[in-house]
Amino acid sequence: MTGYAADLALAHQLADAADAISMARFRALDLRVESKPDLTPVSDADTAVEREIRALLAAHRPTDGLLGEEFGETPATAGGRRWVVDPIDGTKNFVRGVPVWATLIALLEDGRPVAGLVSAPALGRRWWAATGAGAYAGPDAAHGAPIRVSGVRELTDASFCYSSLGGWEDAGRLEAVLQLMRDTWRSRAYGDFYGYMLLAEGALDVMVEPELSLWDVAALVPIVVEAGGTFTDLAGRPAPAGGENSAVASNGPLHADILARLGRPTTH
Known part of the structure; x- marks a missing residue:
């Protein structure tokens, strides 16, 4: 594999694990929701997803850095690579049972995003891209199709x-x-x-x-x-x-x- 193909493959693996956790907690009657210091909500699904992603990255990319919304920064031990994770983007939707929420996974090199994946399991859809490799969407990595912005000019x-x-x-x-x-x-x-x-x-x-x-x-x-x-x-x-x-x-x-x-x- 060339470029960021291996990193995107790992991002899909992280998203698969995240989706399993978040969908099990979506609309769960015992979902626990608390307020963070900035008064925005955080659910037990947010924290569980980020913990799982952190564990997988520690196993597969131990020298890379990681910034997560819920647990902050883990510095890189080598190179200028850092993963950035939002375990559930759209927590307010998630806790109210609205299906528009997603796990966001990015890889940055020297501060520049070079790969990104967005997984919205309640919508049955995922989007991903890497520098120079195009952008794709579909239900999973095996069934993606290229996507393109519109040609509207006015x-x-x-x-x-x-x-x-x-x-x-x-x-x-x-x-x-x-x-x-x-x-x-x-x-x-x-x-x-x-x-x-x-x-x-x-x-x-x-x-x-x-x-x-x-x-x-x-x-x-x-x-x-x-x-x-x-x-x-x-x-x-x-x-x-x-x-x-x-x-x-x-x-x-x-x-x-x-x-x-x-x-x-x-x-x-």
């Missing part, structure tokens, strides 16, 4: 996806987002990983979020980019740009217009 023809409007209000860009909703053909808030995956498949054309963490975005970047899209922060820098990241993902032709319209925060 905002009036575009399907626009966004995160919660409250986050954009906090960022001082609510009016810009509302104007985009008025000017595009269609707007929906699918939320979390899902908007980005629909973008990579060509089902929508723009996905934007004002603030997220590295584990929220790292796995998404290779999939969108390898599907032919563009993924930056609000300043136009390639994502992920640091600890807390904004995200502007598009099919490419619409990107400059979206960045210009979101512009600078509005002051009151």
Whole structure:
């Protein structure tokens, strides 16, 4: 195998293990849910999935680093490789029984995402990509098909996806987002990983979020980019740009217009 094929194969193995745990706990009557210090929810499924992924990576990639949402950083002991894991992206959906949630697995080299996998077992779908190898989607590794972003070139023809409007209000860009909703053909808030995956498949054309963490975005970047899209922060820098990241993902032709319209925060 060449490139990152072995790493993607391992990512699928990690996702298989994660899916078995998370699906066993999805809609379980005894699911335990607590609040983290930032008041966001964490379930026993989140922690169990991350523990299992950590154990598998320790066995298969013992010198690589690991950053996980629930248990933090394990530094690399050699090289510049680091795995980044969100055990359940969409925990609020998970705990309410909404099937739109996923395990996010990324491999970074020297801070750059080079491979990513998103597994949404309650939807029966998985997405994956590696630098130079294209982007794929399907129920599992053996049944993937190539995916590609849309060819839409005008905002009036575009399907626009966004995160919660409250986050954009906090960022001082609510009016810009509302104007985009008025000017595009269609707007929906699918939320979390899902908007980005629909973008990579060509089902929508723009996905934007004002603030997220590295584990929220790292796995998404290779999939969108390898599907032919563009993924930056609000300043136009390639994502992920640091600890807390904004995200502007598009099919490419619409990107400059979206960045210009979101512009600078509005002051009151």
